[in-house]
Amino acid sequence: MGLSNGKQEMHIKPSRVRFDDHQWHKVTVHRRIQELVAVVDDVYTDHSHIAGKFTMLSSSRVYVGGAVNPRALLGARVHNNFVGCLRKVEFSADTLRLNLIDLARTGSKLIQVAGRVDYTCPSGDPQDPVTFTTRESYLLLPPWDASKQGILSFKFRTNEPNGLIILNTMTRAPKSNFFAVELLNGHIYIHMDLGSGAVKVRASRRRVDDGVWHELSLRRNGRDGKVGVDGQWNEFRTPGEASQMQLDSPMYIGGIGPPYAEIYIPPAIWTATLRQGFVGCLRDLTLSGKPVDIAHIARQQDSGAIKPSCHVIANQCGGQVSPCQNGGQCTEGWNRPLCDCSATLFTGPTCGRESATLAFNGSQHMAVWIGGTQGSRTQTEELVIRFKTSRPAGLLLLTSAESSSSDRLEIGLVAGRVRANVRLGDREKVLLHGRFLNPY
Secondary structure (H helix, E strand, O other), rough: EOOOOOOOOOOOOOOHHHHOOOOOOOEEEEEOOOOEEEEOOOOEEEEEOOOOOOOOOOOOOOOOOOOOHHHHHHOOOOOOOOOOOOOOOEEOOOOEEEHHHHHOOOOOOOOOOOOOOOOOOOOOOOOOOEEEEOOOOOOEEEEOOOOEEEEEEEEEEOOOOOEHHHHHHOOOOOOOOEEEEEOOOOOEEEEEEEEEEEEHHHHHHHHOOOOHHHHHHHEEEOOEEEEOOOOEEEEEOOOOOOOOOOOOEEEOOOOOOOOOOOOOOOOOHHHHHHHOEEOOEEEEEOOOOOEOHHHHHHHOOOOOEEEEOOOOOOOOOOOOOOOOOOOOOEEEOOOEEEEEEEOOOOEEEOEEEOOOOHHHOOOOOOOOOHHHHOOOOOOOOOOOOOOOOOOEEEEEEEEEOOOOOEEEEEEEEOOEEEEEEEOOOOOEEEEEEOOOOOOO
């Protein structure tokens, strides 16, 4: 902006955020005398003061979107005309209020339009990203038709370390074919089983839960394939003799829904077992060379937990009042606070709901049957138990199998210490932790 000989430039360049992401953005510039404020998306702000004694802005013409010769525009630093969509372009000064696009559309004599202008903005571009806002949100696509060979790619963005991104399995016996992509401990892994053995490949060479866009690409021909993140490739080969991938279940994108959903979960896919759906942004999904309009699919399936666009809302935990109640510990998630309620008597997303409590007198117990008549076979488990007692010993939890399997997980209190005993086949591991945990 220039007021006579007083000039000022402002730059809004937030870390790890770009505005050429094919999403709607809002820009507001407000001037009062020599004070200048610019705001983007009601989040990113810059303030400045124009030097000099001049306070009046002299203007007789407003250019929107460019000019016949943008290089000839006095004072312009951008020499390319805008390519994209604009809406709600408003110019206000004192008593003057102009909605420039509405004036152009109605043929106002104040407006001169150069070239052919469409007063619509194409929607449903396959590049439009969506944001999965909860671990339970997901989309359903048809099965991936990639029997002999296939190509898959997508871009993703998150700061959360764990989440299931894609899962496609078989519904008919023996349910041996599956394909999955998951984010685990900040790294991308792919899983593939063509029917004669599974392979698990770490696709990323460094952590990708850093809040910036990353691209995954997968190419497979028979048993051989390669997978890469951001152009760094790893080759793999599936075991056994099978060379075709037969998938007939829907392809789950972003998660598999709430607990107890009727879907076969291969034990090797840990985020699926733990119901840890992907929370973050996804875009540019292509299957076998065909772009998938996930933004349109999200609108069709009407999931309120999947939002259009991809914006960053920073500093979820830094306010004067913590979003985590009752002493819960807050960490930054993707546009949400993550509350650790383990050291409290409460549960829920913000530790706001009192936990159900049981009292045992030593002659009682509770039994839970899991996995139906077939039981449960898992590679990963996550258990949280809160207890208080005055007794130095007692069984807290034990799993067992109805079959002849000796597998078990036992957690108990021994001499005031927590003892965890894990037995898998003929291997056993005992862990002890804590001291004097029975002061109550």
